[in-house]
Amino acid sequence: MITVLVVDDDFMVARVHSGYVARTPGFAVVGTAHTGADAVRLVDELAPDLVLLDIYLPDMPGLDVLRALRNGAVDPDVIVITAATDVDTVRGAMRGGALHYLIKPFTYSALHDQLQHFATLHTRLTALGSAGQSDVDEVFGARPRAGAGLPKGLTEQTAELVASTLREGEMSAAECAAAAHLSRVSARRYLEHFVATGRAHVRLRYGATGRPERRYRLS
Known part of the structure; x- marks a missing residue:
C-alpha cells in the first residue's frame, strides 16, 4: 500500500483530494495538513511515500515546504496540486524535485493517472537491486503520453x-x-x-x- 499525505489550506479541498486518493486501489491517505509547518511535522511522523502539496499555504509557501522535505530525513516524493500557474512557481516545483504539477481544479481521472504513474515508478524501483541504463530509461520514460487514457469515443x-x-x-x-x-x-x-x-x-x-x-x- 502506497501511503499519501494530503496538504491543502482549504479543508473541503483536502477532503475531496483525500477522497480521490482513497478511491484509487493501492493507495491510502495517512494524514492531512492545512499548514506548511504541519506538513513538515506530519511527514516526519508518518513517513508517507507521497505528498500531494498545495502551494498557497497560510504560514509558508509550498515551495519552501518542498525544500524543507528535500532536506529532511524522510524525503518523500511530491506531486504539486495548486491553482498557481505562473512559470516561476512551475520552475521552482520542477527544480525542487516534484514528480508532477496538477493545476486546480482537476478531475479524479487526472489525479488517478498521476497516481498510477507513481505506482509504476514505485513498484519498478522497489523491485530493482541495481539499475542498468535500460532500467533507468524505462523509469524516466514511463510518463503518461499526451493521448493516453482518453475517454471512450476519443482518439x-x-x-x-x-x-x-x-x-x-x-x-x-x-x-x-x-x-x-x-x-x-x-x-x-x-x-x-x-x-x-x-x-x-x-x-x-x-x-x-x-x-x-x-x-x-x-x-
Whole structure:
C-alpha cells in the first residue's frame, strides 16, 4: 500500500483530494495538513511515500515546504496540486524535485493517472537491486503520453488535431471546431478532456446577457 499525505489550506479541498486518493486501489491517505509547518511535522511522523502539496499555504509557501522535505530525513516524493500557474512557481516545483504539477481544479481521472504513474515508478524501483541504463530509461520514460487514457469515443489523432489547433491561441469550442473542421460537440469533448487532465486551462468570458463563454488555451 502506497501511503499519501494530503496538504491543502482549504479543508473541503483536502477532503475531496483525500477522497480521490482513497478511491484509487493501492493507495491510502495517512494524514492531512492545512499548514506548511504541519506538513513538515506530519511527514516526519508518518513517513508517507507521497505528498500531494498545495502551494498557497497560510504560514509558508509550498515551495519552501518542498525544500524543507528535500532536506529532511524522510524525503518523500511530491506531486504539486495548486491553482498557481505562473512559470516561476512551475520552475521552482520542477527544480525542487516534484514528480508532477496538477493545476486546480482537476478531475479524479487526472489525479488517478498521476497516481498510477507513481505506482509504476514505485513498484519498478522497489523491485530493482541495481539499475542498468535500460532500467533507468524505462523509469524516466514511463510518463503518461499526451493521448493516453482518453475517454471512450476519443482518439489520439483527433486529440492531437485539437491540440494543434489550440496552439494558435485562446479560443472557444465553436472557434476550435471551425478551425479543425470538427463538430462543436466533438471539439468541446476534447477541450474539456484537456482541461480535466491539466493539458489546457479554461476561463469564463461574460457578455451582456446569457451564459458565459468558455475560452480554452493550452497549458
